[in-house]
Amino acid sequence: MSVATDTSAAVATYLQQHETKDLLRFITCGSVDDGKSTLIGRLLYETRALFADQLSALESDSRRHGTQGDAIDYALLMDGLSAEREQGITIDVAYRFFSTEKRKFIVADCPGHEQYTRNMATGASTADVAVVLVDARKGLLAQTRRHSYIVSLLGIRHVLLAVNKMDLVGYDFAVFDEIVDGYRELAAQLGIDNFQAIPLSALQGDNLLQSSPQTPWYDGPSVLEYLETVRVERTRGDVGFRLPVQWVNRPNQDFRGFAGTVAAGTVRPGDEIVALPSGRRSKVARIVTADGDLDIAGEGQAITLTLADELDISRGDVIADAHKPPQVSDQFAAHLLWMGEQALLPGRPYWLKIGTRTVSASITEIKHKIDVNTQEPLAAKHLELNEVAYCNIYLDQPVPFEAYADNRTLGGFILVDRQSDATVAAGTLDFALRRAGNIHWQHLDVDKTARARIKGQQPRCLWFTGLSGSGKSTIANLVDKRLHAMGYHTFILDGDNVRHGLNKDLGFTDEDRVENIRRVAEVAKLMADAGLIVLVSFISPFRAERRMARDLFAPGEFVEVYIDTPLAVAEERDVKGLYAKARAGQLRNFTGIDSPYEVPEAAELELDTVSDPAERLAQRVIDYLIE
């Protein structure tokens, strides 16, 4: 999983410069004043990775803003943003690069503040190691638990527990030992199997680059030694070869190559492969790179494969070891970390990006959310910013995948809002749900076209949307009567009526409205399949669900009719006395009062009920249909 950041160009430049050295990505997490900025600032300074201009800026900033007198304030290196300085906390992920003889490093500094779980997940999604800072005087805090949980959720298998400020506890072994004991228990609960605890004073430099004489009782590595030598692997065990196809390279008729970065395993010419999700097989002909053909390629290498046979493979497909292929499925159990400003609503469609593939997905069920401080499961109907949940997720088509614990590339995903294009969640796939595979489409001999033909009409869905009392039912009824009189086969689905039967279990919370519209859209689609002209009259306040309904129909079949009545007018009419109740506080979540209505942006018809009477507006709908 990778969450896009505007630093990607800087990262690419840096990587190019240090191409040949092994790369370690790590994140730092800890409380605001645990000293992590000092730790990283000092690492950068001491490894002389500072560019000259950064160094001179640092020296002058230290004099102006520093808290260390005339000495250099290393924390200023990390707290690069002025907003952060003003608040005295780190509020976003800051990426820094440095290198030593042995390795090059990219460090993501993650904020310690409670509400910034989202930023931490962004930094953690690509990291191999997490440096968890603890203040020796304070020991393990709720924050340490939360960060460690997210670290484990996002599959980081190596933790450096940096017990900082040892100078302030007299370099006392007992203090260190008690913290390490506590963390050992937490790590076991979270399944973090590799952790190294280091007693540290970032400020004094103890155990930062070299072992400190102040801690003779500690014989482990210094922070830098650990970072230079820790062995990391991004896939577990002997996962077979996987290449998510980024693009198909076809410069001329004779060459057809599939380009991407190897996500796991190794590949050689002659290896048998399978293309997924199609399941077609072939053999590797060549491994092509800019520097010539290779005999073997492995994880992390960018390559182009050519195959012995012509297979239809496109971007988003996965080429895999034919003997150890990943599974393919469209329903999963998954963990989600919600990053959207708006709540996650089950049933609402989002884009899901996994590997190089983008598909439509919705959460069918939130099993429970998880308290990130205690890991306790809690009941939930929706998810708010920074919340984590275990849920079932459904895709509109099967994708090749692997459990995140085995392969972060093919098991990690992000969800993207379909309206705003914002990343709203990071997630990890746990396992496939089998149900989908057991339900098949039943072929029907009499199809939609045949049913519509016998009725002498084109199936349609007329979708009336607008505030309560705007005039949806009145106009839909008039349209229905006229169509019926003209001999058309129609049916009306009205919110008030459907809520007495099919949807009587649903109320008016956002999540219930999403489900209300999902069900009625499915019913409307069945009616169109039966060859009918179906008139749907629901408030349907959200763009996302009206869009979902539209997507169920063939092009041209869905006609969105916006009944445009200002709130003041609908309230004035108050046909059912509900606005008065809502204003009096006796009815909650009332549309237009304390529940939103999102005005359609591109409805096929907009009917202004203030300027025209209902009869004329109904005629406009008929004219639109029979033109």
Ligand SMILES: Nc1ncnc2c1ncn2[C@@H]1O[C@H](COP(=O)(O)OS(=O)(=O)O)[C@@H](OP(=O)(O)O)[C@H]1O
């Ligand atoms: N809280 C609240 N908000 C909005 N509407 C309420 C509410 N409580 C009851 N009603 C009555 O329910 C009718 C709307 O139901 P819908 O199924 O069309 O609503 S929605 O599409 O799920 O938003 C709506 O009918 P119309 O007036 O025909 O729109 C109301 O009569």
Ligand SMILES: Nc1ncnc2c1ncn2[C@@H]1O[C@H](COP(=O)(O)OP(=O)(O)O)[C@@H](O)[C@H]1O
């Ligand atoms: N131009 C108009 N179009 C539709 N309804 C109108 C118009 N002008 C006044 N009305 C009145 O507004 C009310 C709309 O109620 P209704 O059709 O039940 O709305 P909804 O179904 O959107 O809740 C009715 O009493 C209707 O007579």
